[in-house]
Amino acid sequence: MFNLDKAMAQWRQQMLAVGIKSPEVLDELETHLREDVERQTKSGTSALQAFDFAVQNLGKANLLKNEFRKTSRASSAMEKLMIGICVVFVGFIVLLSAITVFLCYASWVDRVMASAAVTCILLVACGWRLAVPFLPMISNRRARWGIGLTCIAGGFIASSLYCQFILPHFEFGPDHQLPAIGVWAVFLIEVFACTGVGLLLTERQREIWKMNRLPRQGS
């Protein structure tokens, strides 16, 4: 008995073997095959025959690979460049923070405290987009902008309050040097700002995020 899901899985393996490795491209081509199979079976063709025709119509794997390679060459080069720039940028921040923390704070407790704050700031900066699908969607444009911007402003207010009322309880260094715990004020601004930006995203932008995470069809 012909199993379409199994046949699709085998076809994906063949595509991977020739070098079409992008899951997004494979998902798109698989959708195409399934649409074609569905149309053919509706007009009376057997599922096995329909699948064979659909694969044949799609074209030879090697030719497809060459065509995709032509289009992806530039984008993958750009992606690598962007990743490179990000790595250098993050590396620079880490290095600068490490030097600053080491020179500014004499005690190891302060150094750990400040380093933890910098680490959390970097983690939120790199991973906040993963949290976006979990934020509530506000469909009304005005309300979305209102709440999003309030959230961003709230970060600055919370940080100011933190500096105003909590920081003074800690000992300042010579020349009014900020205590290590003061670095967390930046973290507060960042968390609120990221949440605000996440809330500002439209339904369509959210959809792209969400859909890219859907389990593979037919599996």
Place this chain on the structure above:
Amino acid sequence: MLAKELVAASTEPLILSLLSKGESYGYALIQEVKRLSGDKIEWTDGMLYPVLHRMEREGWIESRWGEAENGRKRKYYSLKKDGKKALKEQREQWVTVSKVFKQVWREQYV
């Protein structure tokens, strides 16, 4: 059947023209071209996708993953502002070629 070179040259303007009517997806675009051309323009199905991806990279079209009526994941394409401009330019070129042919053939057969 149309010559391979002509099919290749008309692919982008055809995609732009079809998307100017509203968002669509790969399989529907192929079927629409087949129907409109009376099966005379036949794209190799898989070859459409690299073209769509290239056009997306050029900023002419954009894509989003959506859900079809049957719950299947489907990638929809729509025209962007630059795509509309590109369509306008390409349309002018094709209209010019078409006019020249009409003119030449009219003169020949008069």
